Amino acid sequence: MDQIKVIHWGLGAMGAGIARMVQDKKGLVSVAAIERSPAKHGKDLGELLEPGRVSGVTVMPDFGSLSPAVTGPADIVLHATASFTREVVDDLIAAVEAGLNVITTAEEMAFPWAGAPEEARRIDQAARANAVTVLGAGVNPGFVLDTLIITLTGVCERVDAIRAARINDLSPFGPTVLRTQGVGTTPEEFAAGVAAGTIVGHVGFPESMSMIAKAIGWRLDRIEQEREPIVSATYRETPYVKVRPGMVAGCRHVASGYGEGRLLIRLEHPQQIHLEDVATGDFIWIDGRPPVAVQIMPRYPVGSAQSRSSST
Amino acid sequence: MDQIKVIHWGLGAMGAGIARMVQDKKGLVSVAAIERSPAKHGKDLGELLEPGRVSGVTVMPDFGSLSPAVTGPADIVLHATASFTREVVDDLIAAVEAGLNVITTAEEMAFPWAGAPEEARRIDQAARANAVTVLGAGVNPGFVLDTLIITLTGVCERVDAIRAARINDLSPFGPTVLRTQGVGTTPEEFAAGVAAGTIVGHVGFPESMSMIAKAIGWRLDRIEQEREPIVSATYRETPYVKVRPGMVAGCRHVASGYGEGRLLIRLEHPQQIHLEDVATGDFIWIDGRPPVAVQIMPRYPVGSAQSRSSST
Numbered sequence: 001m002d003q004i005k006v007i008h009w010g011l012g013a014m015g016a017g018i019a020r021m022v023q024d025k026k027g028l029v030s031v032a033a034i035e036r037s038p039a040k041h042g043k044d045l046g047e048l049l050e051p052g053r054v055s056g057v058t059v060m061p062d063f064g065s066l067s068p069a070v071t072g073p074a075d076i077v078l079h080a081t082a083s084f085t086r087e088v089v090d091d092l093i094a095a096v097e098a099g100l101n102v103i104t105t106a107e108e109m110a111f112p113w114a115g116a117p118e119e120a121r122r123i124d125q126a127a128r129a130n131a132v133t134v135l136g137a138g139v140n141p142g143f144v145l146d147t148l149i150i151t152l153t154g155v156c157e158r159v160d161a162i163r164a165a166r167i168n169d170l171s172p173f174g175p176t177v178l179r180t181q182g183v184g185t186t187p188e189e190f191a192a193g194v195a196a197g198t199i200v201g202h203v204g205f206p207e208s209m210s211m212i213a214k215a216i217g218w219r220l221d222r223i224e225q226e227r228e229p230i231v232s233a234t235y236r237e238t239p240y241v242k243v244r245p246g247m248v249a250g251c252r253h254v255a256s257g258y259g260e261g262r263l264l265i266r267l268e269h270p271q272q273i274h275l276e277d278v279a280t281g282d283f284i285w286i287d288g289r290p291p292v293a294v295q296i297m298p299r300y301p302v303g304s305a306q307s308r309s310s311s312t
Numbered sequence: 313m314d315q316i317k318v319i320h321w322g323l324g325a326m327g328a329g330i331a332r333m334v335q336d337k338k339g340l341v342s343v344a345a346i347e348r349s350p351a352k353h354g355k356d357l358g359e360l361l362e363p364g365r366v367s368g369v370t371v372m373p374d375f376g377s378l379s380p381a382v383t384g385p386a387d388i389v390l391h392a393t394a395s396f397t398r399e400v401v402d403d404l405i406a407a408v409e410a411g412l413n414v415i416t417t418a419e420e421m422a423f424p425w426a427g428a429p430e431e432a433r434r435i436d437q438a439a440r441a442n443a444v445t446v447l448g449a450g451v452n453p454g455f456v457l458d459t460l461i462i463t464l465t466g467v468c469e470r471v472d473a474i475r476a477a478r479i480n481d482l483s484p485f486g487p488t489v490l491r492t493q494g495v496g497t498t499p500e501e502f503a504a505g506v507a508a509g510t511i512v513g514h515v516g517f518p519e520s521m522s523m524i525a526k527a528i529g530w531r532l533d534r535i536e537q538e539r540e541p542i543v544s545a546t547y548r549e550t551p552y553v554k555v556r557p558g559m560v561a562g563c564r565h566v567a568s569g570y571g572e573g574r575l576l577i578r579l580e581h582p583q584q585i586h587l588e589d590v591a592t593g594d595f596i597w598i599d600g601r602p603p604v605a606v607q608i609m610p611r612y613p614v615g616s617a618q619s620r621s622s623s624t
Contacts, residue, residue: 021469027529143467151463155455155612157333217339295607300467 003029005074007066007100009091011035011048011059014105015080020049022078032070033059036081063094071098079104083203085116089123092134096126102134107203109136110146114210140166141204141211144282144300145267150215152284152292159216159288165268166282168299169275170250175240181251181271182229184241190229190248201227201253202269209257209265220259228252236274249273315341317386319378319412321403323347323360323371326417327392332361334390344382345371348393375406383410391416395515397428401435404446408438414446419515421448422458426522452478453516453523456594456612457579462527464596464604471528471600477580478594480611481587482562487552493563493583494541496553502541502560513539513565514581521569521577532571540564548586561585 006028008019015035022028023046033045038061040048046055060066077095082088085108092109095102112120127134136142145164153159170181182190182199193199206223213220232249235242243249250272257265282296318340320331327347334340335358345357350373352360358367372378389407394400397420404421407414424432439446448454457476465471482493494502494511505511518535525532544561547554555561562584569577594608 024470139467147466148463151460154459155451158336290612292612293609295609297605297607300602300604 003027004076005029005031007031007071007074007077007095008033008045009063009077009079009095010081010105011037011040011045012080015078016049018078018080018105019045023049023053023055030055030057031074032066033057034061034063034066035059036061063091063098071100074100076101076103079106081106083107085109085112085119085123089116089119092123093126096123096130096132096134099130099132101132103137104134105138106136107138107141108207109134110138110141110204111207111211111214112136114206136207138204139300140202140269141207144296145204145269146208146211149212149284149286152294153216153286153288156286156288156290156292159286161262161264161266161287162212162285163266163268163287164282164284165270166299167275167278167280168269168271169273169280170271171238171273173238173240178238178241178273182248183250183273184243185229185248186246187229187231187248190251194227199227199251201225201251202271205253205255205267205269208267209255212265213257213259218259218264220257220264222259223255223257225253225255228254230270230272232276234276238273241273243273249276315339316388317341317343319343319383319386319389319407320345320357321375321389321391321407322393322417323349323352323357324392327390328361330390330392330417331357335361335365335367342367342369343386344378345369346373346375346378347371348373375403375410383412386412388413388415391418393418395419397421397424397431401428401431404435405438408435408442408444408446411442411444413444415449416446417450418448419450419453420519421446422450422453422516423519423523423526424448426518448519450516451612452514452581453519456608457516457581458520458523461524461596461598464606465528465598465600468598468600468602468604471598473574473576473578473599474524474597475578475580475599476594476596477582478611479587479590479592480581480583481585481592482583483550483585485550485552490550490553490585494560495562495585496555497541497560498558499541499543499560502563506539511539511563513537513563514583517565517567517579517581520579521567524577525569525571530571530576532569532576534571535567535569537565537567540566542582542584544588546588550585553585555585561588 006022022030040059041061043059044054045057046053077100079102083106088106092102108115123134144166180200182193209223229248230250230252232243233245236249252270254268256263280299282299284294286292318334334342352371353373355371356366357369357371358365389412391414395418400418404414420427435446456478492512494505521535541560542562542564544555545557548561564582566580568575592611594611596606598604
């Protein structure tokens with residue numbers, strides 16, 4: 001079997017985790033690596049991932065600095081730099097115009113038409129013109145609260161409504177993720193953070209909902225999102241945060257998608273450190289013929305993303 | 313939206329259930345119907361499904377009796393006549409050569425290369441030559457113990473082994489299904505029926521296992537199947553069978569797929585009437601990175617297939 005020649009773009013916690021996985025896969029070989037951070041330029045990719053494991057691939061600062069002798073025979077870019085389509089659109093189009101397929105971890109790219117339709121159109125057009133594919137992939141968005149749900153509806157004669165919940169534990173995460181979920185704030189600070197846009201909750205609800213609606217053939221008229229503080233009754237602590245009783249241990253982010261005159265999709269994603277009285281899990285309920293109830297416990301872990309906080 | 317023009321082939325319990333569903337779907341329209349049973353020839357398809365609901369489609373005895381004016385503009389054949397590839401191969405190729413896509417309920421067609429590789433090759437070749445697709449679809453095989461499992465592995469870095477169980481209730485089924493599962497036999501009769509091939513258990517394990525192995529990249533060296541009687545401790549009864557204590561209430565069919573020097577896949581499908589002490593459910597465990605444990609309760613119902621016994 002010919003090995004698939006991979007270019008790594010982005011070597012933060014997520015990108016490095018992906019690159020580490022590629023080193024262990026028989027069918028894949030790393031042929032180039034790009035990372036913005038100057039501290040990594042000129043380093044050997046293998047050494048960077050695991051001291052002593054020389055790969056012969058030198059980390060470069062940007063796509064333009066790669067030789068056509070490298071990009072020409074390469075097959076795919078694994079891209080892991082940022083969350084939003086507008087932040088990654090230029091990277092993706094540069095790769096596509098070099099004739100490369102792309103998989104990106106950018107959350108919005110799971111369904112870019114939801115948040116950035118003009119950029120989605122440009123990427124789609126460039127990919128078609130160059131006969132390559134661009135996929136936004138991830139555990140969530142990209143799988144648990146959208147692709148998996150769509151798959152589960154595949155044997156339903158009729159789907160009337162969908163509800164799903166992903167209950168996870170933020171304890172392994174670093175300060176950036178904890179901050180974006182409001183962990184360690186007071187309820188007042190939490191409300192102010194949500195209003196200011198610094199406490200964002202989960203990135204991906206409009207993407208997951210739009211993907212589901214398109215697959216089922218529903219027209220969504222509006223998507224409402226609520227971010228509520230999970231106020232702790234107990235003392236909880238991680239290496240990065242201390243939460244006293246009455247303080248915020250996480251964010252309960254809920255999205256509701258309305259259309260066809262009713263509530264069609266409701267997705268819940270409570271994220272906190274050290275859960276009280278609940279177990280982590282992924283839950284999906286399809287109201288239809290037949291009805292379907294699925295439980296995944298413990299939840300799908302976020303894999304390489306566990307330590308992503310260090311890069312985002 | 314243009315409606316998809318459907319030809320129904322087979323109007324037993326399963327085919328009639330499918331046809332009934334098509335009548336309720338906005339995107340589909342029935343343009344022809346074929347049924348071997350002479351009692352249905354010349355009848356109106358709508359009337360046959362629901363008295364008073366005239367469709368204007370007359371039930372014909374075979375594919376050859378359909379006018380090219382009907383098959384020409386049609387898009388797809390929904391085929392529901394039998395379980396085994398060798399029983400349906402001629403039908404499928406006739407439809408394909410008329411330029412029609414096909415979805416068939418034949419269990420073996422979920423992955424025909426497992427049980428009938430030569431027929432699979434012929435169907436594949438004919439479909440490619442006519443630029444149409446042929447899909448073997450069903451709840452099981454076709455979804456719960458194969459497609460869904462493959463989907464769930466999609467976010468695994470590594471898959472080491474797979475185990476799944478589908479625990480269902482045969483109480484709604486008719487005499488033919490009950491007989492093929494040995495319900496109502498003595499343990500001695502059950503053993504004799506398995507040896508004689510009249511008690512078959514589930515049709516589809518080699519198909520599901522081969523499909524999973526191909527998706528993951530495993531080479532299966534052998535598949536072992538065991539069919540054990542579920543001996544009842546209590547009196548159980550349905551309109552079609554009476555099971556006294558000590559008699560057989562169903563068949564516990566287990567398949568094990570070996571390869572790469574170990575047990576790779578184990579699928580269990582205990583089927584009985586009126587379960588004792590267990591609930592129905594579909595269960596999937598993926599041993600890998602990450603491990604995944606999924607529970608669907610109650611199990612995916614078999615939908616139109618519930619009453620299939622009357623036709624098979």
